[in-house]
Amino acid sequence: MKASRTKERVTWIIISVLVLLYALFPVVSIMATSFKLPSELTSGKFLPSSWTGSNYEQILVGSAQDLFLSSLRNSIGIALIATFIAVVLATLCAYAIARLDFPGKKVILTTALAVSIFPVISIVTPLFNLWRNIGLYDTWPGLIIPYLSLTLPISIWTLAAFFRQIPWELEQAAQVDGATTWQAFRKAIVPLAAPGVFTTAIIAFFIAWNDFVYGISLTSTEAARPVPAALAFFTGASQFESPVGAISAAAIIVTIPIVLLVLLFQRQIVSGLTQGAVKG
Amino acid sequence: MASITLQNLVKQYGDGFPAVNDVSIDIEDGEFIILVGPSGCGKSTLLRMIVGLEDITSGDLLIDGKRVNEKAPRDRNLAMVFQNYALYPHLTVFENIAFPLRLAKGKHTDDEIRKLVTDAAKTLELTDHLERKPGNLSGGQRQRVAMGRAIVRQADAFLFDEPLSNLDAKLRGQMRSEISQMQRRLGVTSVYVTHDQTEAMTLGDRVAVLKKGVLQQIASPRELYEQPVNLFVAGFIGSPSMNFLPATLEGNVLKTAVGDIQVTEDKARAAAGKKVVLVGLRPEFFEDASLVEEHKKDLGSTFMAELTHTEWLGNEQYGYINFDPDPEVRELLNSLAAEMDADELRPQIVVTLDAASRIRGGRSAELWLDTRKMHIFDPETGDNLTRDAEAGAALTQEANTARAEEISEAREREASTAGQPA
Ligand SMILES: Nc1ncnc2c1ncn2[C@@H]1O[C@H](COP(=O)(O)OP(=O)(O)OP(=O)(O)O)[C@@H](O)[C@H]1O
Ligand SMILES: [Mg+2]
Numbered sequence A: 001m002k003a004s005r006t007k008e009r010v011t012w013i014i015i016s017v018l019v020l021l022y023a024l025f026p027v028v029s030i031m032a033t034s035f036k037l038p039s040e041l042t043s044g045k046f047l048p049s050s051w052t053g054s055n056y057e058q059i060l061v062g063s064a065q066d067l068f069l070s071s072l073r074n075s076i077g078i079a080l081i082a083t084f085i086a087v088v089l090a091t092l093c094a095y096a097i098a099r100l101d102f103p104g105k106k107v108i109l110t111t112a113l114a115v116s117i118f119p120v121i122s123i124v125t126p127l128f129n130l131w132r133n134i135g136l137y138d139t140w141p142g143l144i145i146p147y148l149s150l151t152l153p154i155s156i157w158t159l160a161a162f163f164r165q166i167p168w169e170l171e172q173a174a175q176v177d178g179a180t181t182w183q184a185f186r187k188a189i190v191p192l193a194a195p196g197v198f199t200t201a202i203i204a205f206f207i208a209w210n211d212f213v214y215g216i217s218l219t220s221t222e223a224a225r226p227v228p229a230a231l232a233f234f235t236g237a238s239q240f241e242s243p244v245g246a247i248s249a250a251a252i253i254v255t256i257p258i259v260l261l262v263l264l265f266q267r268q269i270v271s272g273l274t275q276g277a278v279k280g
Numbered sequence B: 001m002a003s004i005t006l007q008n009l010v011k012q013y014g015d016g017f018p019a020v021n022d023v024s025i026d027i028e029d030g031e032f033i034i035l036v037g038p039s040g041c042g043k044s045t046l047l048r049m050i051v052g053l054e055d056i057t058s059g060d061l062l063i064d065g066k067r068v069n070e071k072a073p074r075d076r077n078l079a080m081v082f083q084n085y086a087l088y089p090h091l092t093v094f095e096n097i098a099f100p101l102r103l104a105k106g107k108h109t110d111d112e113i114r115k116l117v118t119d120a121a122k123t124l125e126l127t128d129h130l131e132r133k134p135g136n137l138s139g140g141q142r143q144r145v146a147m148g149r150a151i152v153r154q155a156d157a158f159l160f161d162e163p164l165s166n167l168d169a170k171l172r173g174q175m176r177s178e179i180s181q182m183q184r185r186l187g188v189t190s191v192y193v194t195h196d197q198t199e200a201m202t203l204g205d206r207v208a209v210l211k212k213g214v215l216q217q218i219a220s221p222r223e224l225y226e227q228p229v230n231l232f233v234a235g236f237i238g239s240p241s242m243n244f245l246p247a248t249l250e251g252n253v254l255k256t257a258v259g260d261i262q263v264t265e266d267k268a269r270a271a272a273g274k275k276v277v278l279v280g281l282r283p284e285f286f287e288d289a290s291l292v293e294e295h296k297k298d299l300g301s302t303f304m305a306e307l308t309h310t311e312w313l314g315n316e317q318y319g320y321i322n323f324d325p326d327p328e329v330r331e332l333l334n335s336l337a338a339e340m341d342a343d344e345l346r347p348q349i350v351v352t353l354d355a356a357s358r359i360r361g362g363r364s365a366e367l368w369l370d371t372r373k374m375h376i377f378d379p380e381t382g383d384n385l386t387r388d389a390e391a392g393a394a395l396t397q398e399a400n401t402a403r404a405e406e407i408s409e410a411r412e413r414e415a416s417t418a419g420q421p422a
Helices: A002-034 A054-060 A065-099 A105-117 A120-134 A140-165 A169-176 A181-210 A213-217 A227-233 A244-269 B043-051 B093-103 B110-123 B139-151 B169-186 B197-203 B221-226 B231-236 B265-271 B327-339 B389-419
Strands: B004-012 B018-027 B032-036 B058-063 B078-081 B157-161 B189-193 B206-211 B214-219 B243-250 B253-256 B259-262 B277-281 B286-288 B300-312 B316-322 B348-354 B364-370 B375-377
Touching: A002 A244, A054 A065, A054 A244, A065 A105, A065 A140, A065 A181, A065 A227, A065 A244, A105 A140, A120 A140, A120 A213, A140 A181, A140 A213, A169 A181, A169 B078, A181 A244, A181 B093, A213 A227, A227 A244, B004 B043, B018 B043, B018 B058, B018 B214, B032 B043, B032 B197, B043 B078, B043 B157, B043 B189, B078 B139, B093 B110, B093 B139, B110 B139, B139 B169, B169 B197, B169 B389, B197 B221, B206 B221, B206 B231, B214 B221, B214 B231, B214 B389, B221 B389, B231 B277, B231 B375, B243 B327, B243 B348, B253 B277, B259 B300, B265 B375
Parallel strands: B032 B189, B032 B206, B078 B157, B157 B189, B286 B348
Antiparallel strands: B004 B018, B004 B058, B206 B214, B243 B253, B243 B277, B253 B259, B277 B375, B286 B364, B300 B316, B300 B364, B316 B348
């Protein structure tokens, strides 16, 4: 009995370590590369023999500064705006889907699903032509709009699933307790819905932040080019130097906000707030 | 404190289905009313109409004589305990109980709220849990928090929707007596939905039996038990339920599967002219004939029967007798069963015997049947042909007087303890 349990634990630990290694190896590898000198890039060693910050210097204050910082600004701005719009629209839509009975509910959900599995690569060319004709090419809205098509469907789905679990009876309980319709919504429902909306916002932000295909196809200058696309335009200090070190440093920097977000809000993301509202 | 009057209330849902149909009840100030009925008969709907969460299709709802049909729930000043408690999971127990007080802006200072909540918590033995979240409480504790939220403010009436159905049997018994005492102490008008027999019989001053949205009978538990208006009420109230035995009347004698039963002149007259009637016999009307005292024996009739099996429970035992009805009568029993929401009315009689009885299954034995309280029902309409309305009304009147006494006693006790320095 006891032996089998220890054996089970050991198995689990081994599996976890394997998964961790598999998932983290690329990240660690990129991080190691970002601290290497250009001369060391082809040395074949995993860790740099002497750690250097020159790559970070190059992209933050050095020659690649313009390219990197402007794209960072674009990425942050575009991802935030796309997230905000997606979450607001998805909240309204999911509320209607969870609360109201109207014809076409299924249609909305299946359409959202269909949009989300539609291959990005197949609309990017028509979009390129269209955007050039109507002047959206290489602008923020030119990216925000396609990003909505990526973030909206998943936001609607997660929020609708989340809203369905909310014990809406609480709203009625609050009304009996003396609340107006608006008070009941604000005091009984919003606190329960907030974690779901928040989680959705984070997921939507990740999607917008990580996009590459739209970013590289629908922009041409620093006016709107986001980080993932900008990385491709890095050059080495001279044309004989590989830009891999700088690219790695930039990749690490853009990963940091994501890691921070997850670490800071993991409690909210895995929120157990709804527990205990109903019979247990 | 308030009286609540329901006048011809009707509720039709969107699909035109009348969930509540023409229900009229007068609920007096301080009265404890129970709504019972099988699942889906409209109990919750009726309660939600009273509290204002469900629109009234037609009819009038009066609180203290004032029509409130169009009033929002918050303007009716009623407190409700929901079946699944509906506690606010993001608030502590203290804030849950304080919720209605905080909503009544400007009415209470923070100190008053603290005092009211701690007082309520003390009554409900929640003092140790005030800072916890509902998610971490046991079922019984959650139930008490829901209760606390209802009693903390001066509501005109309490409405309960099956508040104990999620608790285990022991806790349910305990909470039942607590609710009963609390209602008497506070003297607040209460409407309580349940489908638990025991809760209905022990808590209510009057019990309203609903079937498919229609009010069948509203009376004290004793009247319901002894003078039911129809087959449905007779079968629904009481556990094990009443036995219905097909019979034909010949003169003053009812011919049944368990032998001939001599009936009184007026009962025979009430049942005259019907081809087949149903005799309603409660299990406790039967007894092991060898254990019945001689002078009582003449008050009923004795018959021989073979029990299929018996169940000994310690304080009493149940015996089961099968009988073989005509196909015609079997048909009747089946349609009756469908009517009463049971799977089938088995051609079986349940009898309650004294625990000391040595009658065992498989053998023939002599049983005695007390025929004094039996009722005769019309199988077509379901009406009770032998109901004594006067005797029934007297029983309910008795219950009313008892309630008035209990409340005034409870108030006196309250006043005298309040008068003494603590
Ligand atoms: N929103 C609704 N729309 C349509 N029909 C409804 C709705 N709510 C309830 N009903 C119907 O109204 C009838 C009464 O429902 P109600 O919830 O009042 O029953 P109940 O007596 O409380 O049953 P239970 O003991 O199972 O709680 C049921 O037949 C139900 O199907
Ligand atoms: Mg119900």
